[in-house]
Amino acid sequence: MKSRASPPCPFAALKAATEAQVVKTHFLKVGFCVLLWYFIGKMGLLDLIFPKSCVACGKIGSYLCEQDRKKIKAAATFCPVCLKGAVGGTTHERCKSKLSLDGLVCLFSYTTPIKEIIHELKYRFVKDLLITVEKEIKKAEILETIDFRSFTLAPIPLSSSRKNWRGFNQAEALGNVVARRLKIPIDSETLKKIKETKPQAKLPRKERLRQARGIFRAISDISGCDFIVFDDVWTTGATMKAASAALKRRGAEKVWGLALASSH
Ligand SMILES: [Zn+2]
Ligand SMILES: [Zn+2]
DSSP states (O other), X not given: OOOOOOOOOTTHHHHHHHHHHXXXXXXXXXXXXXXXXXXXXXXXXXXXXXXXXXXXTOOBTSSSOHHHHTTOOBOOOBOTTTOSBOGGGBXXXXXXXXXXXXXXXXXXXXXXXXXXXXXXXXXXXOHHHHHHHHHHHHHOTHHHHSOOTTEEEEEOOOOHHHHHHHSSOHHHHHHHHXXXXXXXXXXXXXXXXXSOOOOGGGSOHHHHXXXXXXXXXEOSOOXXXXXXXXXXXXXXXXHHHHHHHHHHHTTOSOEEEEEEEEOO
16 A cells, blocks of 8 residues: 655755755865865975875985986896897897897886885876986987887786886886877777786796786787887786787787896
């Protein structure tokens, strides 16, 4: 049996008005906080509340103190296949194969303070730190020695779930800086990650190489195009090699690897 509709509560209108008032007050409070935060930021007061400190030694003042900045070391150039020394990072003729990288440029050695900077950027995005890195990239002489004008930079993609979790792709953010430096376009669409992988840092070398196979795919025909695959750190090279193979399978002409740092 249908129950009889209860008569409208005489306080319903008053209740709605009170709720509207509560919402209005809430928005005013939030608006005030946003404005306050904006002015604090504008006036540089944030530095007083959260002072910048050096990522390597903790000294207050900037994200990278002058002493640690001087410790940044250029990486050695080596062949990405046999890992032995190679002029300009070009893959030795004898080491080249159909899908291999044609060369590799690592900008800095993966030691203090680059190690700390990369770690910091990975887990806590700090814009000022990216600006610091950009200054160092601009000075990197190795980028003068190779003609990359015909290349497009493809950052190593993260899987969409990991990208959402962190909110941004570090390789893409750093890749933008490098592409600006080389005056070449960046393309984050062609190279896609198609397989979920465990975080590489915890895996032994053999497992990394096995896991990286077939994790990328190029989603369009890129016949005759030259690419630079960019990643933050070169460790075993497994990721970049897999990216190179994926691009070459879809017709890429030349593929170079470029890493901010090398732990080789
Ligand atoms: Zn320092
Ligand atoms: Zn070689």
